[in-house]
Amino acid sequence: MQMPEPNAAVLARRAQIAADLRSLLPAPDMVIAAEDELRAYETDGLSAYRQMPMIVVLPETTQQVSAIMRYCHMNGIRSVARGAGTSLAGGALPLADSVVIGISKMTRVVDVDFANRTATVQPGVTNMAITTAVQHEGFFFAPDPSSQIACTIAGNVAMNSGGAHCLKYGVTSNNLLGLEVVLPDGEVVRLGGPNLDGGGYDLMGLFTGSEGTLGIVTEITVRILHSPEGARPILMGFDSNEAAGACVDAIISSGIIPVALEFMDKPAIHAAEAYVHAGYPLDVEALLIVEVEGSDEEVDRLLGWIKEIAQRHNPSYLRISTSEAESQIIWKGRKSAFGAVGRISPDYYCMDGTIPTGQLPGVLKRIGEICDGYGFEVANIFHAGDGNLHPLIMYDANKAGDLEKAENCGADILKLCVDVGGCLTGEHGVGVEKRDLMTYQFTETELEQQRRVKDVFDPAWLLNPHKIFPLSARVGRLGADAAPAAAAE
Amino acid sequence: MAPDAAGRQPLAPETPDALADIVRAAAADGTPLDLMGSGTRRGLGRPVAGNARTVSLRGLMGVRQYSPTELYITVGAGTPLAEVAATLAEKGQGLLFEPPDLRTLLGSAGEPTIGGAVATGFAGPARIAGGGIRDSLIGVEMVTGRAEAIRSGGRVMKNVTGYDLTKLTVGSFGTLGALTEVTFKVLPTPRRMATLAVRGLGDGDARALMSLALASPYEVTGAAHLPAAIAARSEVAALTDGAATLLRLGGFAESIDYRVGELTDHLETAAQIDVLDDDASAAAWAEVRDVRALAGPPDRAVWRISVKPTAGPEVVARLADLLPDVLYDWGGGLVWLSLEAGEDAAASVVRGAAEAAGGTAMLVRAPDGVRAAIPFQAPPTGALATVIARLKSAFDPAGVLNPGRLYPET
Structure with missing residues (x-):
């Protein structure tokens, strides 16, 4: 992994910078500079990449984040924001000369307003903790990434995280009302508000999914929704991916929009079943989990219709969940599928492209062929309703060259996604992982316009400068791998 | 053209x-x-x-x-x-x-x-x-x-x-x-639509009822309040007599009957509830959507205020001296308001009330002279103003695309 050249002048001032940062914060242990303690911050969910940061700070308030950012800005020091470190794209990967600003101590639920259906939280609150804070009144926070127990709302905002229920409830961006953001120069601004569509440029929309390159979010107001009366899935097995894909099309054409529509191929089914014993059929090529919501009667009726539709596509297996316990185990199989694949392969590389759903069968076939060409097994798990694929390439990091081969294999798959009208990443973000593929999806003109947006917020490219864009493309920009002096005031 | x-x-x-x-x-x-x-x-x-x-x-x-x-x-x-x-x-x-x-x-x-x-x-x-x-x-x-x-x-x-x-x-x-x-x-x-019209509520009670409906599992897809003067202008005959708080449900036919019953129970209100069927629903919501009740007289100024829903009636109460016509949508969070245009459409009072509640006010309609004098929406200040100006410049450095239309300097 190529990284921007560390700024030697900054590294030389490391001890002084740590002391300065301590003077900005109320407790000395909020600044970490000891090597053994820094180790915990060298990587994230994409553990193939590691880079020790220069210093880690753990502020507790917006004012402290602002003071840190202002200091870094004034002194030409790069910084990298970090939530829980669950990114699968290297979103929290530090730089050798960077100050990592971790928001893990900012975990307060500031306000819950049921009458207005909002919750206001600090950035280190986990995705699941928002639901936990509001469920006693029957509410929930809709985005549900698989890492929801651990991942922070700040990370969800940075990556515009999705989940399994996006078809009905949308992704993070669709469930936000307002953000408090510290800009790279330390200024604190509010984007959006407690209200909907207040007018003016949608800076909240721009900020969401900007991968921590435009500022650090310090307070978030989210929409909360009342839970449905109930929800249950139907499980359907097919002898071919084509039949399963046709069934997905038929369900959507019928006017039924399930709350979730998940697809697993044979290797994924087998891995999940061996792991959690969800009762999945082992003699099918493809499995669909289709969930609908409503009262018991409504759910029965909708699942009945879906069953009727499915039967026209010759399912070899069909089971409607009849109880909460049964639903839970069906979902547990799906949600543990990544871990399950981890049990049968030394390592796996999780991809995240999106394709128009009609391309599913053809793309699955091509993915199999691509992986075969590299000599890898692959398990496919994806959100069929919205076309977001998660092929898991099984490799062995201890085998020389295997990681690089897996990365090349993954790149071929993502290019395929772009070729059929999709995109490089549906919910994990570009991070460092896919930055060099950006030129495949965007023209140079388009990338340059995006970089101009980065310039607006962070003219010196000090905040997370090594993410999203190919390193080579930043040549000529202030602070981009340039002489150390260029970044200083 | x-x-x-x-x-x-x-x-x-x-x-x-x-x-x-x-x-x-x-x-x-x-x-x-x-x-x-x-x-x-x-x-x-x-x-x-x-x-x-x-x-x-x-x-x-x-x-x-x-x-x-x-x-x-x-x-x-x-x-x-x-x-x-x-x-x-x-x-x-x-x-x-x-x-x-x-x-x-x-x-x-x-x-x-x-x-x-x-x-x-x-x-x-x-x-x-x-x-x-x-x-x-x-x-x-x-x-x-x-x-x-x-x-x-x-x-x-x-x-x-x-x-x-x-x-x-x-x-x-x-x-x-x-x-x-x-x-x-x-x-x-949705295959079918139905609307509960709860009758005779004041603005505050209507807002509370809409919050209650939206905090239910029945998937309310619209929540608007027509005070009596606004309801009287409706072309939907069933709505004209007294204030109407509209709650919309949409979905499969079988679900709608069930949800109308459940939502009615959930509201626990003594007020009269009329149920509008598919066609009357569509007509009523088109009127709300297009803000038709505030169309006349054409020389009145029209404001669009976005606030958190609980603040809608409070903002309106603060503006009572201006004798506005008012239509609430989005559960109380969107307030359409018309008033005598005067010299400045009462901009400072209206904006002051909206902003005090954390919201924003757009001047949607006014005579030309007023439109030219009053910003469409409150101009941004501080660091935000800098970001907005630089963003404009990043996309349109010569400033030739609709200059001034949205922000005075942009």
């Missing part, structure tokens, strides 16, 4: 390349461009400053790609909204954000375009359930003020590749780029 004040016909490019040529020439000699679709919403925002050349994007029209099973539609930005709606309706689908038709309110004529809807950014009653335009728009193509054609997003609904410039176009009034093509996520429209 009418000629401008100098007698010039609008420029009417039919391809993005032709549009880019126009923008390039304008940027080179500093001629402001006044971008429009059919011009039905030209009354929104401030008149474009300077001796602007009008450009109609109406020629960039047509349905480019529609895939009902993949739930997206791609159309030229100049495509009439009605054509988009009709295309989707053939497959039982629709746009989720229920775009308003503002011709009656603004006293304009022509065929509203999809690009105009995106650029102005107004969503209808379904905003509280289906989301706004920002939530449905998944891809755009535009020509920036640099005369560069760029794309953002695409045709898939889950896409986090690069910065979300797509959302930035919504409500930007063409000040960053001229839209040439837009792609939306679409969904099936």
